[in-house]
Amino acid sequence: MSKTTHPTGPALCIATLLLLLATGANATTLGQTRCVMLDSQVSSAMRNARPSPSRSVSAMAQKARSLCGKGKSSQGLRAYAKALKAMGLQPVLPEETQNQTHKG
Numbered sequence: 001m002s003k004t005t006h007p008t009g010p011a012l013c014i015a016t017l018l019l020l021l022a023t024g025a026n027a028t029t030l031g032q033t034r035c036v037m038l039d040s041q042v043s044s045a046m047r048n049a050r051p052s053p054s055r056s057v058s059a060m061a062q063k064a065r066s067l068c069g070k071g072k073s074s075q076g077l078r079a080y081a082k083a084l085k086a087m088g089l090q091p092v093l094p095e096e097t098q099n100q101t102h103k104g
Helices: 009-022 030-048 055-069 073-086 094-098
Strands: none
Touching: 030 055, 030 073, 055 073
């Protein structure tokens, strides 16, 4: 029996963005794109967290998904950031990573 693998983390984010573009989802906003990115980060962090994340973190992530799904991306992004910070992580978005300076 073969094992089926599913994309995770950055691969899932890229696959989702490509799917949205391929289906002509012109209404996709920057906020919605960021929601997808942070959802991927939260999902990955929750999957890999030891010990398992608290119920409050899971509730924050669910609230964020709901808000983003309703088009309230600003509120959803804040909820994702709160969930990540509760796990001791910092949310990462492409604009932030491109603007960082490397000190040597």
